[in-house]
Amino acid sequence: MSVETEKARAADWFAALRDRLIAALEAIEEEFAAAQKNQVPSARFDRRPWAREGGGGGVMAMLRGPVFEKAGVNVSTVHGEFTPEFRTQIPGAVDDPRFWASGISVVVHPRSPHIPAAHMNTRHIRTAKAWFGGGADLTPVFPVDADTRDFHAALKAACDAHDPDYYPRFKEWCDRYFYLPHRDEPRGVGGIFFDDHDSGDFERGFAFTRAVGEAFLAIYPTLARRHLHQRWTEAERQAQKIKRGRYVEFNLLYDRGTLFGLKTGGNVEAILMSLPPDVAWP
């Protein structure tokens, strides 16, 4: 199959997954609004296309609703050339600085401190090499064992169907990555993280990447529904704002994607859409 066809298949998948994720989150907003006898609006995602200087662009979809205080789903397909300082850091970019990248990035910050925040991101990158990367992880304010267990089980099933080594490796990678050394604490309860994956075997990498997206799409709405009608106190809301502060600290101090994007002149709004809406460092 031609390179162009592979690129188109990956980009199409990310866009299709975006549409399904958006539908899944909007359905929860609708259910909630209906349960509230429509005293609250049934919020919808708002889509805003953006173009990248240098090649390509994306669509940033944002929802600000009664259930999902701030949810962002960004799909982008970009191309260009890495600047000399980044060439040595990117597989296959030393001799030929051209790249093409397509991906989906999802960050959900629910209003309720009982619904866990979540992040999922998968991407396909092509330089002289070609690979997949991404992951999914959960950041509850008050971890609930059953939620943590079911989230990990969904990702484990997706991994195990492809390779029994994936889950332990990618779970450990996630724990190592989403960690705040200055606080000596993890960002959340983990998930999986993978990168430079299946270089050279498009079908294998693509199938696994799709499985990660499917697993997230299946499990996250389930977890959100579990806590949809649970009430919270002001103290719980404040604990959520403080926990979100840790999220901000991680993303601005350590997250490679955030720092890379900001330093390479990426779309600031799309990169920082991951930051939570209401945050406290009391």
Next chain:
Amino acid sequence: MSVETEKARAADWFAALRDRLIAALEAIEEEFAAAQKNQVPSARFDRRPWAREGGGGGVMAMLRGPVFEKAGVNVSTVHGEFTPEFRTQIPGAVDDPRFWASGISVVVHPRSPHIPAAHMNTRHIRTAKAWFGGGADLTPVFPVDADTRDFHAALKAACDAHDPDYYPRFKEWCDRYFYLPHRDEPRGVGGIFFDDHDSGDFERGFAFTRAVGEAFLAIYPTLARRHLHQRWTEAERQAQKIKRGRYVEFNLLYDRGTLFGLKTGGNVEAILMSLPPDVAWP
């Protein structure tokens, strides 16, 4: 004069300035409480001593009041040895990694969007060399020309009394330093910034450092009082929370002191006391 006497004089000055700053801010809280017929508490700073693993420590003083939503004044005097990775980055530390440092750091986040946030920090550092550093800058949500002008004038007067070259150099340094490249915007309306200052001339450097502290102590309470009874709207408060988000972005992405402190195992609470209490990325 002996090195030990110089160190003691610097450390004593920072502690004395802290006491006067605390008194000045508490006086404003008292005035405000009295004007509100004591319907609000007249808030006080709370002082918490902390010890540094490796040598020395400090006192973190925090005020959470009706006027100053979060104000922190941290004084620390620490000593130890730089790790190998930092020795080349610090003047005089290549051959002898031992250091001694004393300083004051002040960050004020007022509740009112009309009272500007402010930062002042001065320090004396000794390795094989000895120097002063610091600065003061203002971060209003809605810049008011008269405030900006008076703040700069106070710092200019402090600078000009020592050297006519200081103000233009240190103002430009401040503008360059407190800048968010990813947003292409300054953090606030500036002030002054200086470092590696008057290496080798303790009296000269110390006198200028005291002048910067005096200037801040004189002008900031004046600016805060100007807007003490000015009302604000919800929209103005929201604009303040968003502006505070930029402050967080700067401190976690670019501030050398913050990043250096977090990477060298500094006191996390003291370092991150600079982060604003209530922040929004809507």
